[in-house]
Amino acid sequence: MAWPPSLVETPATPEKGGDVYEEICRRSKLHCVTIRNIDTTARPLQHTPASMTNPDETGRILEASGQKQLTQRERFEKVRTLVHRDSDAASAALAAEIAALIRERSAAGRQTVLGLATGSTPVPLYRELIRLHREEGLSFTHVTTFNLDEYYGLPRDHPESYYRFMQDQLFDHVDIPEHQINIPDGTVPLEAVYDHCLDYERRIEEAGGLDLQILGIGRTGHIGFNEPGSANDSPTRMITLDRVTRQDAAADFMGVANVPRSAITMGVGTILEARCLVLMAWGNNKAAIVREAAEGRMTDQISASFLQNHPNATFLVDRAAASNLTRFRFPWLVGPVEWDAAMKKRAVVWLSQKLEKPILKLVDEDYNENGVGELLASTSEAAYEVNIDNFNRVQRTITGWPGGKPGADDTNRPERSTPFPKRILILSPEPADAYIGMGGTIDRLKEQGHYVKLVFQTSGNLRVADIAALNFARILLEMVQTDQSAEWESQTAYAGSIISSIDAKGEFGVDPESVRKLKGLILRGEARDAASVCGLKYHDTRFLDLPFYEQGRYRRFRLDQADVENISRVLDEFAPDSVFVTGDASDPSSPQALSFKAFSNAWKMLKNDSTTPVPNVWLYRGRDRSFEAHEIDMAIPMSPDQLDQKVEAIRKFMSVNDADLNASARNQELAATYDALGMAEYEAIEAFRRWVPEDAAEG
Numbered sequence: 001m002a003w004p005p006s007l008v009e010t011p012a013t014p015e016k017g018g019d020v021y022e023e024i025c026r027r028s029k030l031h032c033v034t035i036r037n038i039d040t041t042a043r044p045l046q047h048t049p050a051s052m053t054n055p056d057e058t059g060r061i062l063e064a065s066g067q068k069q070l071t072q073r074e075r076f077e078k079v080r081t082l083v084h085r086d087s088d089a090a091s092a093a094l095a096a097e098i099a100a101l102i103r104e105r106s107a108a109g110r111q112t113v114l115g116l117a118t119g120s121t122p123v124p125l126y127r128e129l130i131r132l133h134r135e136e137g138l139s140f141t142h143v144t145t146f147n148l149d150e151y152y153g154l155p156r157d158h159p160e161s162y163y164r165f166m167q168d169q170l171f172d173h174v175d176i177p178e179h180q181i182n183i184p185d186g187t188v189p190l191e192a193v194y195d196h197c198l199d200y201e202r203r204i205e206e207a208g209g210l211d212l213q214i215l216g217i218g219r220t221g222h223i224g225f226n227e228p229g230s231a232n233d234s235p236t237r238m239i240t241l242d243r244v245t246r247q248d249a250a251a252d253f254m255g256v257a258n259v260p261r262s263a264i265t266m267g268v269g270t271i272l273e274a275r276c277l278v279l280m281a282w283g284n285n286k287a288a289i290v291r292e293a294a295e296g297r298m299t300d301q302i303s304a305s306f307l308q309n310h311p312n313a314t315f316l317v318d319r320a321a322a323s324n325l326t327r328f329r330f331p332w333l334v335g336p337v338e339w340d341a342a343m344k345k346r347a348v349v350w351l352s353q354k355l356e357k358p359i360l361k362l363v364d365e366d367y368n369e370n371g372v373g374e375l376l377a378s379t380s381e382a383a384y385e386v387n388i389d390n391f392n393r394v395q396r397t398i399t400g401w402p403g404g405k406p407g408a409d410d411t412n413r414p415e416r417s418t419p420f421p422k423r424i425l426i427l428s429p430e431p432a433d434a435y436i437g438m439g440g441t442i443d444r445l446k447e448q449g450h451y452v453k454l455v456f457q458t459s460g461n462l463r464v465a466d467i468a469a470l471n472f473a474r475i476l477l478e479m480v481q482t483d484q485s486a487e488w489e490s491q492t493a494y495a496g497s498i499i500s501s502i503d504a505k506g507e508f509g510v511d512p513e514s515v516r517k518l519k520g521l522i523l524r525g526e527a528r529d530a531a532s533v534c535g536l537k538y539h540d541t542r543f544l545d546l547p548f549y550e551q552g553r554y555r556r557f558r559l560d561q562a563d564v565e566n567i568s569r570v571l572d573e574f575a576p577d578s579v580f581v582t583g584d585a586s587d588p589s590s591p592q593a594l595s596f597k598a599f600s601n602a603w604k605m606l607k608n609d610s611t612t613p614v615p616n617v618w619l620y621r622g623r624d625r626s627f628e629a630h631e632i633d634m635a636i637p638m639s640p641d642q643l644d645q646k647v648e649a650i651r652k653f654m655s656v657n658d659a660d661l662n663a664s665a666r667n668q669e670l671a672a673t674y675d676a677l678g679m680a681e682y683e684a685i686e687a688f689r690r691w692v693p694e695d696a697a698e699g
């Protein structure tokens with residue numbers, strides 16, 4: 001395979017007074033200036049891409065993007081963006097290209113210099129590279145690596161150090177010589193940091209520069225740890241971490257207070273000097289920042305936006321992370337669309353929100369002047385008719401009967417009326433998720449007489465603060481001392497071992513199994529307390545403690561067949577009429593995404609028995625980005641009292657480091673959104689979307 005010269009060759013050949021690399025950069029700058037001058041609110045001039053309806057693009061990733069024709073969508077996206085179905089597919093495609101690059105260069109006796117990232121994003125890429133090494137003989141003996149960053153103050157053997165991460169996730173499993181691995185050292189004394197950073201830059205240069213730099217993106221838009229304010233020519237240096245970044249790392253460190261405050265990171269300038277850049281992003285929590293970085297203006301407030309000015313930079317994203325890009329969110333602004341019912345609803349909701357006018361007040365000119373005149377033209381309907389039609393569509397999502405209304409006409413209701421009562425299965429990835437996403441709806445389902453089963457997929461023990469386990473152990477010891485009875489005596493050893501295990505692991509260490517077990521049990525109690533706030537009894541709940549969670553830690557979970565079988569058993573035994581589930585668009589490394597995967601794989605194993613109707617599956621959103629109004633198929637209004645009750649349920653999770661009390665604010669925001677569209681004014685709304693299994697959607 002012939003590689004693009006900008007990638008394979010170390011720039012050396014002089015050309016028109018400069019080298020090839022400079023020339024490409026120069027051209028790319030011209031290219032970017034042109035793009036930036038385009039008015040992105042203008043209507044498109046030409047028709048374009050198939051990728052709006054079929055988002056998956058399997059083109060070459062490591063490809064020079066220097067000078068080229070602008071496609072319609074690139075009027076919005078100022079950096080080449082490839083969208084794959086999921087993170088596994090995208091990572092496999094990238095790994096194959098990296099492997100080809102390494103092989104080609106190794107065959108020529110040359111090193112490949114890779115810049116590497118940590119965090120959850122590159123994990124599937126590293127897994128695939130390891131597989132290629134094991135199964136297809138890919139050798140790393142001719143590879144030199146430079147990692148982007150390291151937390152300052154963490155020793156190498158700390159479980160959350162990036163040094164340790166890289167050993168665990170890649171280096172321990174491939175044949176890379178140790179001396180070819182470079183990671184900033186988070187333990188150098190403060191006064192030596194400057195020299196250490198200079199030395200890091202020098203080493204990159206001596207290695208011939210980075211052939212390829214892999215990047216993730218933080219929610220602040222950082223690449224490496226270049227937080228807002230990092231200049232585009234910033235060098236490797238010490239940086240203070242942004243509050244959002246520290247919050248995002250809180251689960252790894254058992255609480256935000258434990259997350260280091262600073263880090264050593266390659267600078268934006270250092271990164272941009274790589275000959276090729278691939279920024280990966282997965283899950284809908286990244287959707288907003290991906291859009292800003294790809295479509296917004298270049299700014300030091302979002303360091304990833306500087307990739308727009310690089311001659312060979314690609315964003316490689318999954319569908320969830322791509323969902324905010326204009327071509328998916330407002331496809332009619334990018335090219336012609338098929339005006340089916342869903343597209344019309346989306347455009348009308350968008351227009352109403354854009355103009356801050358209720359749907360029923362939109363007029364023909366509003367459509368024409370905002371690029372959706374084609375919607376009217378497609379059916380030769382007037383705004384008035386389109387408005388009513390779509391007002392009704394939104395209106396009909398609202399129901400006080402999440403399990404269907406007995407005896408009612410189902411024509412326009414989100415959930416069917418029969419059977420009644422229904423067997424309703426609610427899957428909660430971590431114990432608090434179901435309450436966060438649908439606490440009010442759980443209460444209603446129970447109140448309306450359905451047989452509700454709330455199944456907690458994982459124990460959630462990693463979220464429980466040490467202090468909760470310590471308190472339990474201390475109470476046991478107190479009992480021994482005050483009660484003096486032999487009965488309590490036997491508990492001394494247990495309590496002592498919990499206290500000493502927590503002491504021994506220190507602030508950031510890993511809990512041994514006994515502590516995780518205790519924390520899981522503490523959470524069970526809280527989850528049941530919350531259940532009773534929502535009207536559920538003890539036997540309405542079930543704890544699965546899926547093994548992937550028990551054996552893993554954040555960002556490093558791995559789903560196993562046993563997890564899928566567990567969910568499959570629940571589906572078989574409970575035989576639900578409706579299922580509520582979440583995690584479909586979450587960060588793929590999160591317990592939510594893996595719990596969803598366990599469900600969707602189990603779903604495929606369901607016996608296709610034509611005598612029993614297929615259950616309806618409803619998606620809810622827990623900690624993830626909420627649904628947008630046009631995505632909602634069922635909206636359950638809540639009264640102020642119901643909202644208070646939901647908050648009370650979430651508050652039961654007292655031992656959890658970061659219980660999400662903003663959930664109620666999100667429900668209120670959604671009610672305000674519906675109100676602004678012209679619907680009735682409710683205090684709060686919980687939202688659901690119908691799940692269409694991938695195969696059914698594509699078949």
Ligand code: F6R
Pocket residue numbers: 116117118119120121122148149215216217218219222223224225
């Ligand atoms: C890690 C790094 C960071 C991460 C970013 C996203 O070396 O440099 O920029 O890539 O914070 O983190 P994840 O992948 O965990 O979402």
